Amino acid sequence: MTTTLYEDRESAIHRLNPVTKLVAMLSIIIIVFAVQIWWVALGIVVFIVVPAAVVSGTGGRLLSLSLKLLLPILIVLVLLQGLFFPEGTTVLAEFGPARVTVEGLMFALGIGSRIAALVLCSLVLLLTTNPALLMTSLTEKGMSPKMSYVISSTLQIIPAFQTRAQSILLAQQARGLRLKGNPLRRAGAILPLVSPLVLGMFTDVEERSTAMEARGFSSPATHTSFVVVPDPVGQKIARWLLIAVAVASVVLSLLGVFK
């Protein structure tokens, strides 16, 4: 039980070094926001992100998650920018003070395609990347093991605390706590849950810190890694190329090439 979206499968995308996927995701995000041309973002989604999801066997999950995440954002964007874009001059339709303009719709398309690229890229990374391997790879690339611990434990600990909150709630209900009724009453019912949960967390943090130190967490020794993550030369080169393209897109954007 974790908060991660990772789906354990066998695919070429899954086998990529996690850092390569992370660099690819960040590069794509930088490129689509630097270039600011809607068809570039859309092209990346159609020709890179969607095929990657299909090859990795996570297309269905990606579709379901992206609909939940993106649809509300895109609807709001189209409604706000499409109907109330102040600089819109080419009017397609009018509804009282609201005007559907070509410029407004194009603006919404530009923003929407970039947000879609950002969300979809991030989801493909999360769906195809084992968090443990990502942390190991990042540690191998120089990230502090303590930072790696903080990120990994956060991913793991949230559901554990949800379970604990559920147990406390059940215990309080067994002692007569009533959760039904008006919102004020339900809000009041949360109070007996908060105190044992928060106090328990403080105790846990102290105990866990003792246990971590007992296992050499602050040891000055050079950390070793049990998990081995392959990192072929080809992927190292690909990462540098991606970084170069991302940097170039930012530089060209600053020079006004994409205006």
Added chain:
Amino acid sequence: MIELRDVAYAYPDTDHYVLDGVDLTVARGEVVGVIGASGVGKTTLAKIIAGFIPNVEGGTLDGSVAVDDVPISSLPLAEAVAQVGLVIQNPFNQISGAKFSVREEIVFGLENTGVPRDEMITRVTDVAALLRIDHLLDRSPYALSGGQMQLVAIASVIVMGTPVLVMDEPTSQLDPGGSRMVFDVISALTDAGTSVLIFEHKVELLREHADRIAVLAEGRIIHEGTPRAVLTDDRLESWSVGSTRYTRAARAARGAGIVHPDAALPVSLSDSTEYFTTQRTGR
């Protein structure tokens, strides 16, 4: 070897000494069980021996605590934990919470201390076989039951291979079979030379596996001896410590005049059978 001499400790911002005059020795390859009422200072004593007090938690520590003749409080924490493995009471907090499989969880401490990967593989395989958790190695640590998590927590400390182990109620979440297995593992470790100090309420297991039992009460080791001598001591109840069910039954029988009053009290099932067979008064 663990050697405590006149150890006294007060938590920060208080003058009250929760421990006051603790003397205790655990020889190489010996298992010593410490029993005592809740809140008597067992966990505090465990943390002192493991080097966390006063290094991490502060407070005033008097007397001397030595592991293999080295004062543990003089060592930096990283060196102290290389000498003393500490199993804490709550297995949920013993696991790192940062690893996605039991296998990775067990080797967490080995990664921190720079153990080469090949050795990690050997050690995790050995300790998993010892504690019979091989089948759990690929599971998420958070998908385990309380008992399974406790075994993983114990494995994650044993795998460090420290010469001294301090265990604070290591079987609190385990069923009788699991508890027995943990004590069998402890016996195997002591056969290999590890010194084990175990804080435990399950006196029948201590009777079976400990070389000696010490009673912690009033801030010090108030009584110490062989399991039989300690567990049949009449003062045990006054220290809020339970004796074995066999001893309790025999005491009740003695009180009712069913058995001879001077007969040595039993501490095990076989003792008990013999006791009730040979010591009956005929009433």
